Amino acid sequence: MEDKLVLGGKEFKSRFILGSGKYNLNLIKAAVEQGGAEIITLALRRANTQESENILDYIPKGVTLLPNTSGARTAEEAVRIARLSRAMGCGDFVKVEIMRDTKYLFPDNQETIKATEILASEGFVVLPYMNPDLNVARDLQSAGAAAVMPLAAPIGSNRGLAMKAMIQVLIDxxxxxxxxxxxxxxxSQACEAMEMGAAAVMANTAIATAGDVPExxxxxxxxIEAGRKAYLTGMGRVLARGGSASDPLTGFLR
Amino acid sequence: MEDKLVLGGKEFKSRFILGSGKYNLNLIKAAVEQGGAEIITLALRRANTQESENILDYIPKGVTLLPNTSGARTAEEAVRIARLSRAMGCGDFVKVEIMRDTKYLFPDNQETIKATEILASEGFVVLPYMNPDLNVARDLQSAGAAAVMPLAAPIGSNRGLAMKAMIQVLIDxxxxxxxxxxxxxxxSQACEAMEMGAAAVMANTAIATAGDVPExxxxxxxxIEAGRKAYLTGMGRVLARGGSASDPLTGFLR
Amino acid sequence: MEDKLVLGGKEFKSRFILGSGKYNLNLIKAAVEQGGAEIITLALRRANTQESENILDYIPKGVTLLPNTSGARTAEEAVRIARLSRAMGCGDFVKVEIMRDTKYLFPDNQETIKATEILASEGFVVLPYMNPDLNVARDLQSAGAAAVMPLAAPIGSNRGLAMKAMIQVLIDxxxxxxxxxxxxxxxSQACEAMEMGAAAVMANTAIATAGDVPExxxxxxxxIEAGRKAYLTGMGRVLARGGSASDPLTGFLR
Amino acid sequence: MEDKLVLGGKEFKSRFILGSGKYNLNLIKAAVEQGGAEIITLALRRANTQESENILDYIPKGVTLLPNTSGARTAEEAVRIARLSRAMGCGDFVKVEIMRDTKYLFPDNQETIKATEILASEGFVVLPYMNPDLNVARDLQSAGAAAVMPLAAPIGSNRGLAMKAMIQVLIDxxxxxxxxxxxxxxxSQACEAMEMGAAAVMANTAIATAGDVPExxxxxxxxIEAGRKAYLTGMGRVLARGGSASDPLTGFLR
Structure with a gap:
């Protein structure tokens, strides 16, 4: 039986999701062709612009769009953006992002719960971005979220699993x-998140700012595939102290 | 131009080396078939036994044997084992392992330098196992080592890059x-070692004790491939504090 | 000018606060006499019991009681406990603790904001226990909190600064x-929290379960005093790579 | 019974040793008066200079001088410096420092063993600076060292316990x-080293480069005192997962 990520009843083979942000057509192409991404996040306003290059024209067939509500400061604004997105033909998936400030761009957990509840009741597949918090994750689940998306560290910081302890609690x-x-x-950080039992990893800045984007x-x-395999097969014990001869034949010469 | 690992003039595509230790035929088969290993470490005495199953019969064609001197307590003993190995037809590669105790199995750096010098002068391709130390690594290079093999943590401990700081110095x-x-x-730890600039990673216990060895x-x-690619392409900057809007369009709704 | 912790207009010299929990009279005595604690947290119900030993009789003169609302699952329950505490003569200080489950005992941030607002408006000096979250900390400040009390790791776990990254954001x-x-x-973990700029550290389990409680x-x-001094004086730069001869006279012999 | 550090038969109450390096008279005064140092390391050449301010004149009575062999590249040079130091009246204590390069200033373990053996046989109290390595520590002990001084990280880097895993092995x-x-x-890093069971901590750069040296x-x-006390009393268990209600009365309101 194949290992699949299921979101809103839809199956995905890839567990790498391209985040929105530092976008250009090369990045999208690389994410899909080299990264195998089947889900691409998109700030809705980008789809909505009159720019000569409409980014939607460049989304490959078979890729699921995940519009986000970036720019929303309240549940109400997020709901409005999501409805607009669906009306524009961007589909039922939505990533709820509600932020109050522009320095750290931390999600507003409470407004996110409200927006999730409204949107889930309207048939959206809701993926809320959140500050990791067990009680909030439970509320998001009750509100009908299809998944929860805790932050590992401030967005764009490339700092890795700073919130590891709380993310592990959510997974458990x-x-x-x-x-x-x-x-x-x-x-390596994406790999570690998957080893912990995460279902998928979203990235953008780390790839967009690399020396060679497709690589x-x-x-x-x-x-991500390495970490998923390791998680599924189960890892060995860790010794807090001492070593262990890996070779049963080890022993000194006589 | 393809990225190759070169040891003793020989080219390898794989940067995963199967360490010796918790051996069975399934592990060797998995390391070669699923792991892509082109080098397999072997405790010499195993090749030399009268066991009904001679492990050498199971080493696939095209795989390079890396006999080790496990069990040696001195340079003299290690040299003796290496010569015997070559005489038995195990080839010119040798991993020098000289240990004094059976609790942590830490390498004896000074005896390792001596053995490396003698064996390199006799035409061996010498890969010495060492406690990471910049001065010792320089001595091993002067002694003719083809590579140096610093330990990340006590053998068999699965503790990861405990000696990371000193390994980075060696790489630099x-x-x-x-x-x-x-x-x-x-x-994820193998991946991180490669991101730091390691040339290859050796593992055994982590794989041998996993729930599903081939996986x-x-x-x-x-x-390992992920880490190598990331190292070659170059990683982006890390923010010590604050975040960074990944989306140039981010800003609040008006 | 002396360095003081000011909470609700009251000045404290000590920055160690005894948390509630694994209580016995020896621990309280040790916290005050050896630990220098000027604030002691107390689960209200304890003060309220008919036990032969009433713990309030053992609180030394000059120590400020910080009753907590442990056991409350909602803002309403927390408010009720706080009012009862004041009516019983426990003073104006209150630590708001609102928890939904008994496994991790994580605070419910949203109910905590509500309770803080009500209690602050009634003249309490409110110290809310919280899951570290910048938006929530801002809401607690707006609600009139006298301080915020983020958790470092699950209570009683002795795991140290697991939430360090987010706590640093709150401090900044x-x-x-x-x-x-x-x-x-x-x-050492309490010291590090103070070096980061925390105003005080609360502990209980680490001391209550030590081999020698007063020590x-x-x-x-x-x-805690070491970390506070280091924070106030300012620490030197950290070198990411390389070393630096500390001795200006260092150089090789000629 | 008082807790004492014993080196070469001499007893010390303080476990903070002032390293050599970024010296000035304020630092020495602060180390002794505010830091309580009873041992001060000194690069021998400084004592030997014709400078208008002879540093030896400023070493307080009752403080033990620990001349080091900084600048020596070989055991022979280190031995020569140590003998000169004793002849000049600097006493029997000597810190063996043998380094080959000026970038990281890592100790040469093998030359350090040789120098230790010679100097110990001549009645010196030898404290060798080393790259942490269990086999080398054993050799230093056999050679007559009075203590071993592993590096935590490259000198002057302020990076803390980078070599923690191997230092713990030495302590054990x-x-x-x-x-x-x-x-x-x-x-906090000095405190953690002491909690691990270190006997003392040497520092210089961290203090010399602080905003306020005496503080x-x-x-x-x-x-250092905090860490020593914690080590002696024994620390509680750490929970890898979950929390633990510290309050035996915790439970929800009925």
């Missing part, structure tokens, strides 16, 4: 896919 | 392949 | 004393 | 005082 306690979002800066997209794909 | 300062050996317990071998292969 | 951004609560297991109370006192 | 296995030297940048000396004194 919440019966929804946990998608690690924001702050992942290297394939870094490929590196994330491999790292 | 020594003009030889640095092969991270011992203690690597997860694909874990495959996971290590992917993790 | 919030203009209220940040009191690190829960999870601090060793004096561990004394150790926390010293560690 | 070697029956000599382990004095953590080089790289300690904050009181930072005092902070190190407190941090």
């Amino acid at each position: 306690e919440i019966d929804l896919p946990i998608i690690v979002d924001a702050g992942i800066g290297k394939p 870094m997209a490929a590196a994330f794909k491999l790292g | 300062e020594i003009d030889l392949p640095i092969i991270v050996d011992a203690g690597i317990g997860k694909p 874990m071998a495959a996971a290590f292969k992917l993790g | 951004e919030i203009d209220l004393p940040i009191i690190v609560d829960a999870g601090i297991g060793k004096p 561990m109370a004394a150790a926390f006192k010293l560690g | 296995e070697i029956d000599l005082p382990i004095i953590v030297d080089a790289g300690i940048g904050k009181p 930072m000396a005092a902070a190190f004194k407190l941090g």
Whole structure:
């Protein structure tokens, strides 16, 4: 039986999701072709612009769009953006992002719960971006979220799993896919998130700012697959002290 | 131009080396078939036994044997084992392992330098296992080592890159392949070692003790490839404080 | 000018606060005498019991009681406990603790904001226990909190500064004393929290479960004072790579 | 019974040792008066200079001088410096420092063993600076060292306990005082080294480069004392997962 990520009843083979942000057509192409991404996040306003290059024209067939509500400061604004997105033909998926400030761009957990509840009741597949918090994750689940997306570190920081302890609690306690979002800066960190039991990893800045974008997209794909395999097979025990001769024949010469 | 690992003039595509230790035929098969290993470490005495199953019969064609001198307590003993290995037809490669105790199995750096010098002068391709130390790595280079193999953590501990700071110094300062050996317990740790600039990673216990050996071998292969790609392409900057809007369009709704 | 912690207009010399929990009279005595604690947290119901030993009789003169609302699951329950506490003569200080489950005992941030607003408007000096979150800390400040008390790690875990990244953000951004609560297991961790700029550290389990309670109370006192001094004087730069001869005379012999 | 550090038969109450390096008279005064240092390291050539201010004139009565062999590249040079130091009246204590390069200033373990053996046989109290390595520590003990001084991180880097894993092994296995030297940048790191079981901590750069030298000396004194007390009393268990209600009365309201 194949290992699949299921979101809103839809199956995905890839567990790498391209975040929105430092966009250009090369990055999208690399994410899909080298990174194997089947889901691409998009700030709605970008789709809505009159720019000569409409980014929607460049989304490959078979890729699921995940519009986000970036720019919303309240549940009400997020709901409005999501409805507009669906009306424009961007589909039922929506990533709820509600932020109050522009320095750290931390999500507003409480407004996010409200927006999730409204949007889920309207049939959206809701993936809320959140500050990791067990009580909030439970509320998001009750509100009908299809997954929860805790931040690993401040967005764009490339600092890795700074919130690791709380993300592990969510993985252990919440019966929804946990998608690690924001702050992942290297394939090894994406790999570690998957080893912990995350369902998927979202990245953008780490790839967009790499020396070679397609190669870094490929590196994330491999790292995420490595971590998933390791999680599924189960890892060995760790020794806090001492070593252990790995060779049963080890012993000194006589 | 393809990225190759070169040891003793021989080229390898794979940067995963199967360490000796918890051996069985399934592990060797998995390391080669799922892990892509082109080099397999072997405790010499195993090749030399009268066991009904001679392990050498199971080493696939095209795989390079890396006999080690496990069991040696002195340079003299290590040299003797290496010569015997070559005489038995195991080839010119040798991993020098000289240990004094059976609790942590830490290498004896000084005896290792001596053995390396003698064996290199006799035409061996010498890969010495060492406690990471910049002065010792320089001495091993002068002695003719083909690479240096610093330990990441006590062998068999699965504790990961405990000696990371000193391994980074070796990578930065020594003009030889640095092969991270011992203690690597997860694909994410192998990936991180490669991101730092290691030339290859050796593992055994982490794979041998996994729930599914072939799957874990495959996971290590992917993790090592991910880290290598990320190292070659170059990673983005890390923010010590604050975040960074990844989306140039981010800003609040008006 | 002396360095003081100011909470609700009251000045404290000590920055070690005894948390509630694993209580016995020896621990209280040690916290005050060896630890120098001037604030002691107390689960209200304890004060209210008919036990032969009423714990309030053992609180030394000059020590400020900080009753908590432990056991409350909602803002309403927390408010009720706080009012009862004041009516019983326990004073105006209150630590708001609102929890939904008994496994991790994580605070419910949203109910905590509500309770803080009500209690602050009634003249209480409110110290809310919280899951670290910048938006919530801002809301608590607006609600009239006298300080915020983010958890470092799950309560009673002795795991140290697991939430370090987010606690640093609170220290950098919030203009209220940040009191690190829960999870601090060793004096070095309390010291590090103070070096980061925390205003005070609360501990209980780490001291209550030590081999020698008065000695561990004394150790926390010293560690907290060390960290505070280091923070106030300012620490030197850290080198990411390389070393630096500390001796201007260093150089090789000629 | 009082807790004492014993080196070469001499007893010390303080476990903070002032390293050599960024010297000025204020630093020495602060180390002794605020830091409580009873041992001060000194690069021999400084004592030997014709400078108008002879540093020896400023060493307080009752403080033990620990001349080092800084500048020596070989055992022979180190031995020569040590003998000269004793002849000049600097006493029997000597810190063996043998370095080959000026970038990281890492000790040469093998030459250090040789010098230790010669000097110990001549009646010196030898404290060798070393790259942490269990086999080398054993050789230093056999050679007659009075303690071993592993580096925590490259000297002057303020990076803290980068070599923590190997230092813990030395503490667990070697029956000599382990004095953590080089790289300690904050009181919390000195405190942690002591909690691990180190016998003493040497620092210089962290104090010399602080905003207020006497205050930072005092902070190190407190941090070291905190860690020592915690080590002696024994620390509680750490929970890898979950929390633990610290209050036996915790439970929800009925």
